[in-house]
Amino acid sequence: MDAKVKFVEGMQFVGYASSGHAIVMDGDHEVGGNDTGSRPSELLLIAIGGCTGMDVISILRKKKQDVTSFEINVHGDKAGNHPKKFETMTLEYVFKGHNLSEEAVKRACELSFEKYCTVRASLAPGVNITYTYKIIEDVENTAL
């Protein structure tokens, strides 16, 4: 897998990888940036959420679970000193759906975390990563 990251101006960089979708990164004003895009370190939190999210939704579909909405909240704590490495990340999976099986949800999260998630595996063991999940009965919406 290949990526190219090109300097544009100020602290703005544009990067893209093999799939061809470009992403703008920029620093905040304090470091001479213009806040036109994500901080590079934010991409780690977004990447782990997206990576495990794809695993989990895929597993729950195979298990015929009627999920109506799904989001992942990710919190990251960095060290105070340079290089300000992420020390911990905590993920909260929030599922909404109709009669979701807690067993199926629990197993989907476990499988992603222990077996499938490339981003999680690439960050660990240097970063301590944990998760929780929450299931909400959807009394209104129909299935996705």
Added chain:
Amino acid sequence: MDAKVKFVEGMQFVGYASSGHAIVMDGDHEVGGNDTGSRPSELLLIAIGGCTGMDVISILRKKKQDVTSFEINVHGDKAGNHPKKFETMTLEYVFKGHNLSEEAVKRACELSFEKYCTVRASLAPGVNITYTYKIIEDVENTAL
């Protein structure tokens, strides 16, 4: 630092973190996606390029180096088996400018790699990350 990643449809997720800039992620057609955005694992390569790129351009500015263009090529190799963890990443820094000091460039790369780059520090030591650099004399363009 916080992020939220929300499922949209198919394998499409949208994520944003504290700075508020949203990023679309999607899978390829083989996994039921529609290729509308980056693969989550691609974000790791883009993030490391952007993170070290910001360090390096900032250091070279302080050293009054006349850089006219700058890009980072990132190559990542994943394991063949799940979770397909990144095993290696190699970065090639390509600098173009007027009379760039090789010593300054070398030191900027070293400082980012060893001291400042949050993304590099968060991936290592699980991922073996190395770099090279290339300096090209710019015979045409004026300074950034």
